[in-house]
């Protein structure tokens with residue numbers, strides 16, 4: 001039985017021949033995570049990021065076994081733009097997934113773009129939204145998400161945590177803001193590492209040859225300290241990588257056959 005001070009478990013890498021196999025396995029994994037969470041606590045707390053991820057979640061649409069009314073969804077990072085703006089992660093996730101499944105709108109927790117002129121206030125308000133959901137339930141010092149789904153950028157960033165940025169050393173806040181994101185748009189809010197690293201499960205999802213050059217650094221050279229390598233959920237949390245063979249082509253790190 002792992003205890004609180006055990007070192008983080010090493011990442012588990014699943015690699016699939018095609019992106020269709022990847023998304024199918026990811027859907028199975030999410031459904032199993034959902035089932036376990038609802039059995040334990042009656043709900044499923046999930047955070048997702050933007051980029052190519054929401055489209056890869058469309059494999060969930062019309063699957064049996066999903067209890068959408070038990071989901072509570074947050075954004076691991078969000079661009080500070082109106083919620084219907086083409087750059088908004090919420091707009092993207094809604095278009096790809098949430099508009100196609102029966103999840104109550106009140107269970108999808110968005111930033112408040114009315115506060116866009118004051119990013120400190122906006123990120124504080126989003127942190128309070130998290131506190132309302134997690135306080136007295138699954139939080140100690142930090143919220144304990146059932147599942148956080150992340151992408152990785154070509155520079156090794158994840159969520160809106162970018163290489164060499166001062167936010168990498170944030171230890172207290174749950175949500176932080178950034179005004180100088182190297183990936184546009186520049187203004188964003190993001191979960192901090194302590195939040196990512198207190199989740200029960202974190203799954204990175206990366207598909208396509210455009211990820212092939214960064215994954216060896218992230219997985220084989222964690223000591224390089226890229227943001228994606230710093231995601232190491234504390235025990236008993238688990239870290240998974242769902243990738244396709246095009247993305248993992250140059251990785252030495254050992255692959256695990258996918259099995260639920």
Ligand SMILES: O=C(O)[C@H](O)[C@@H](O)[C@H](O)[C@H](O)COP(=O)(O)O
Nearest residue numbers: 049050051052151152153158159
């Ligand atoms: O809002 C964002 O920009 C994302 O949350 C970001 O962290 C993304 O997940 C990675 O940049 C990977 O993006 P792709 O999957 O599009 O490569």
